[in-house]
Amino acid sequence: MRIFGSILVLVTFLAVSGCTTSAPAASSEVIDAEVKAALARFYKTVQGGDALMKKANGALIFPNVVKAGIGVGGEYGEGALLVNGNTVDYYSTASASIGFQLGAQVKTEVILFMEPSALKDFQNSQGWEAGVDGSVALVVVGAGGEIDTNSIRKPIIGFIISNKGLMYNLTFEGSKITKIDR
Numbered sequence: 001m002r003i004f005g006s007i008l009v010l011v012t013f014l015a016v017s018g019c020t021t022s023a024p025a026a027s028s029e030v031i032d033a034e035v036k037a038a039l040a041r042f043y044k045t046v047q048g049g050d051a052l053m054k055k056a057n058g059a060l061i062f063p064n065v066v067k068a069g070i071g072v073g074g075e076y077g078e079g080a081l082l083v084n085g086n087t088v089d090y091y092s093t094a095s096a097s098i099g100f101q102l103g104a105q106v107k108t109e110v111i112l113f114m115e116p117s118a119l120k121d122f123q124n125s126q127g128w129e130a131g132v133d134g135s136v137a138l139v140v141v142g143a144g145g146e147i148d149t150n151s152i153r154k155p156i157i158g159f160i161i162s163n164k165g166l167m168y169n170l171t172f173e174g175s176k177i178t179k180i181d182r
Contacts, residue, residue, distance in 0.1 A: 026078050031078055034063035058081055059113070067106075074096040074097065078180065
């Protein structure tokens with residue numbers, strides 16, 4: 001029982017502090033390479049994803065968001081904001097949660113700013129929280145990879161992809177997104 005308690009304390013500390021490993025933060029080159037790979041996967045997974053990306057005013061890509069928890073959990077990831085296909089800034093995403101949870105997972109998050117004002121509001125924020133500073137509509141994708149056209153009419157839309165494909169019944173709400181220097 002004592003070992004379980006020690007593991008719980010360690011996982012809780014790592015989750016709440018936003019640290020998932022003891023490795024240093026990723027360099028801009030590493031983030032850029034991971035973003036490129038995540039975009040290729042997005043295009044392969046989401047039918048019409050490339051056309052949707054071209055319509056977006058900006059795209060925030062978090063290639064590897066790690067979520068872990070035992071009762072208390074958290075998630076953390078680093079990514080890049082792309083405008084016209086070019087990286088303009090780097091960001092981190094973090095959140096904490098309490099409730100029944102056990103385990104860990106890695107997911108990719110793609111957030112598209114479909115209106116210029118939504119992108120501008122995001123870029124001018126000092127720390128943006130999904131659901132507070134802006135609502136992110138999670139896009140539902142059909143069995144054939146087709147996008148729900150009602151979702152893509154929102155100012156900010158998002159996709160969550162796991163190693164098994166698009167993830168359902170998840171939310172961006174409560175995720176704190178902060179600009180980082182790389």
